[in-house]
Amino acid sequence: MRRNWLKLVYVAFIAGAFSLSACSGGGNKKKSGDIEIPDEIFGDDKPLMISQEAMGDIIDNISSPVEMAALLKSTGVPFSQKLLASTDRVDDLNTNFKQALNLGVYGCDLGYLNMYEKTGSVINNMTAIKSLANELRIGQFFDFNTIKRLATNNENLDSLMYISVSSFNNMDEYLRQTNRSNISSLIVTGMWVEGMYLATQVAKEAPNKEVVERIADQKLVLNDLILILKNYKADSNFDVLVKEIEKIKKEYEGVKITYEMGEPEAKEVDGMLIIVQNDKQHIDVSDETLNRIITSIEEVRHKIISM
Amino acid sequence: MKNVFKIFLTLIIGLHVGTSMAQSDDLVNVCALGIGNATYLKDYKVKLSASSVSPPSAKFNVILNKGTMYKITVCNAEGYAGQAVVELMENAAVLGTNLKADGSFVTAVGFQCQKTGMYSINISFKDGKEGAAVAILSYINM
Known part of the structure; x- marks a missing residue:
């Protein structure tokens, strides 16, 4: 019984490792000796x-x-x-x-x-x-x-x-x-x-x-x-x-940026809703x-x- | 034996997460193909569980630029009952949504932006059903 369980876990492990490496492209980890360390470990852990x-x-x-x-x-x-x-x-x-x-x-x-x-x-x-x-x-x-x-x-x-x-x-x-x-x-x-x-x-x-x-x-x-x-x-x-x-x-x-407010308008064109914003933005730059x-x-x- | 169960469970969950991520990326690829005469800018992936009391939603902030015509295209994932409702918002005001008054949906939402600033894209699922969807933000080539 124990041997069957171990076999099952082994198969699942191989399948899981293969699947995850295929998804990630296999390059997300940094090697340290024989142990692979996830990238999160190298993340910036200083307080934000x-x-x-x-x-x-x-x-x-x-x-x-x-x-x-x-x-x-x-x-x-x-x-x-x-x-x-x-x-x-x-x-x-x-x-x-x-x-x-x-x-x-x-x-x-x-x-x-x-x-x-x-x-x-x-x-x-x-x-x-x-x-x-x-x-x-x-x-x-x-x-x-x-x-x-x-x-x-x-x-x-x-x-x-x-x-x-x-x-x-x-x-x-x-x-x-x-x-x-x-x-x-x-x-x-x-x-x-x-x-x-x-x-x-x-x-x-x-x-x-x-x-x-x-x-x-x-x-x-x-x-x-x-x-x-x-x-x-x-x-x-x-x-x-x-x-x-x-x-x-x-x-x-x-x-200088100033605004003039307006009401948006909406209309359906070929199955797509088009919203036209009627606000105005004035930009003043010398x-x-x-x-x-x-x-x-x-x-x-x-x-x-x-x- | 408990540890064996834990390892097995972790692997199954890991496999499921990996598969879900791949599926959502596939949906982004498919959805991006359907944006028509527009250029892809960003995608927003959403997966929400069902709730009849307070339907969950996801909110994404984005700066949109004056003089640009944007387009939001929505694709629902297969295997879920929920249909995504997308709202384009400025502060608390809804500028437009893909859900029509009669309960049907428009294919996309276009937005002629006249004011550079912060907007948000709010995504929920109609009637609070469980759903998964992708919204693609693109701009229309004029």
């Missing part, structure tokens, strides 16, 4: 000012860089390779702090490349992303081969965009589940800074109204970004980063303020990509 749940909520709030890239493309601004971060220094990024920030930068650039259908240039960018994601032990969520196939065959750009964005969403979800929101907050910060860099460089050359407004209304996001980074300021790297982002925030003091924001973003972005 705000809960993990609230952290996740705030990180979720920060808009996708794809939206910024879409806005740039919709204004008719041509693609510019020179705006993208060089991938030559990936091997020099030797700490998780540097790796996570730059992973965010390259993630944003991937969205920009995909949006402009520059699929031929995607491979270098993806190789950098895969390398950094592996260093951070989240490479299993980045489907390199599928993205590469879609990019090189120039097939189904919607699928390419979906897999790229969902890969980052899955990395973020996993980091938060394993108490590594510190890494997640750095990736989001890198993405945000790079998205702002792309937008401000476009605005510098040709100040399109929609792009300038999108830059200006990021004032609303800055507080959230600083809040999540401050959570880890006991780490001197985070403390320095918070001070850099606060410099950007200071330049936003000249941005050229001088815009130029100071552009300069502050350039400085912070330069520090991140030359770490």
